[in-house]
Amino acid sequence: MAKFQKHVFVCINEREPGNPKGCCAAKGSREIADALKQKLHERGLKRIVRANKAMCLDQCALGPTIVVYPEGTWYGHVTLADIDEIIEKHIVGGEPVVRLVIPPEKLTGIDPAKAPSRNG
Amino acid sequence: MAKFQKHVFVCINEREPGNPKGCCAAKGSREIADALKQKLHERGLKRIVRANKAMCLDQCALGPTIVVYPEGTWYGHVTLADIDEIIEKHIVGGEPVVRLVIPPEKLTGIDPAKAPSRNG
Numbered sequence: 001m002a003k004f005q006k007h008v009f010v011c012i013n014e015r016e017p018g019n020p021k022g023c024c025a026a027k028g029s030r031e032i033a034d035a036l037k038q039k040l041h042e043r044g045l046k047r048i049v050r051a052n053k054a055m056c057l058d059q060c061a062l063g064p065t066i067v068v069y070p071e072g073t074w075y076g077h078v079t080l081a082d083i084d085e086i087i088e089k090h091i092v093g094g095e096p097v098v099r100l101v102i103p104p105e106k107l108t109g110i111d112p113a114k115a116p117s118r119n120g
Numbered sequence: 121m122a123k124f125q126k127h128v129f130v131c132i133n134e135r136e137p138g139n140p141k142g143c144c145a146a147k148g149s150r151e152i153a154d155a156l157k158q159k160l161h162e163r164g165l166k167r168i169v170r171a172n173k174a175m176c177l178d179q180c181a182l183g184p185t186i187v188v189y190p191e192g193t194w195y196g197h198v199t200l201a202d203i204d205e206i207i208e209k210h211i212v213g214g215e216p217v218v219r220l221v222i223p224p225e226k227l228t229g230i231d232p233a234k235a236p237s238r239n240g
Contacts, residue, residue, distance in 0.1 A: 003192050004229040009129070009174065047230040054129065055173035069189035072123050109124040110167040 004050040006091055007069045010036060013056035023056075024063035028080065032064055035083050040091070049091055058108050065102070074102040124170040126211055127189045130156060133176035143176075144183035148200065152184055155203050160211070169211055178228050185222070194222040 010033035014025035030053075037051040059065040062076035066086070073096050075086065082100060089097050130153035134145035150173075157171040179185045182196035186206070193216050195206065202220060209217050 003194065003224060003227055007187070007189070007192075009172075012175075047228065050178060050229070052129075052177065053175035055132075055175075057172065058170060067127070069127070070192050072127075072190050074123065104123060107123055108167065109170070 004048065006049045006071075007052060008036065008049065008091070009052045009054040009057065009067050009069070011055070011057040011059070011063060011065045012053045013060075015060075021060040022063065023060060024065060027064050029064035029078075032066075032078055032080055032083065035080055036066075036087070039083060039087055043087070043092075045091070059102065059106075062102055062106065071096075074107060075100040076102040076106075124168065126169045126191075127172060128156065128169065128211070129172045129174040129177065129187050129189070131175070131177040131179070131183060131185045132173045133180075135180075141180040142183065143180060144185060147184045149184035149198075152186075152198060152200055152203065155200055156186075156207070159203060159207055163207070163212075165211070179222065179226075182222055182226065191216075194227060195220040196222040196226075 010029055011024040012030050012033055013023050015021060015023040033051060033053045040046060040049050040051050057065050057067060059074065059076060064078045066075040066078050067073065068090065073090065075097065078100060082097070085097050089095050130149055131144040132150050132153055133143050135141060135143040153171065153173045160166060160169050160171050177185050177187060179194065179196060184198045186195040186198050187193065188210060193210065195217065198220060205217050209215050
């Protein structure tokens with residue numbers, strides 16, 4: 001046994017209707033997570049690639065969001081129709097699906113160059 | 121903005137009582153996730169390190185489980201008392217907390233050398 005070769009997290013966070021942040025669940029992310037898992041299983045990738053539901057990934061306005069580790073590729077506005085391409089091109093082929101990648105400047109993390117010291 | 125420097129997933133999956141697999145939630149993982157988030161915020165690491173609740177991380181017997189990306193360090197049998205050490209030594213210091221690391225041979229993924237081809 002060993003680590004999963006890829007660990008794919010799909011945000012399934014749900015907020016109350018009317019919350020200005022919105023949420024991935026309201027945009028169909030649970031169905032996306034289920035489809036991703038099912039398709040990975042069908043391809044025999046179940047124990048090699050883990051499809052994981054996650055609570056809020058903190059990119060609410062860009063949802064449904066997915067992040068693929070260990071490479072840390074973030075995808076936004078993912079739909080059910082994108083799953084096959086993500087599996088084929090990225091999970092199997094090792095190349096990101098560029099049209100879905102969230103540009104770093106749109107993510108909610110802090111640029112390391114501007115971040116306060118973690119030892120401070 | 122940029123990617124989180126570290127993305128920490130805490131399994132909060134809950135199974136029905138009596139399920140032989142057990143679950144992380146029954147072993148206090150929600151409290152662990154909340155404490156991790158709170159402590160990271162207190163240290164000003166909120167936008168640099170993301171504490172994320174996750175559904176089943178598939179290491180049920182070893183729970184509560186945590187995985188830290190991008191390095192892919194897996195921790196098992198984590199307790200509330202371990203959170204400060206994980207933050208101090210690993211998140212801030214960059215070194216794993218060895219006594220809590222799940223050995224690769226105990227993880228449920230497949231050894232890449234033994235895995236079927238992903239292109240097959």
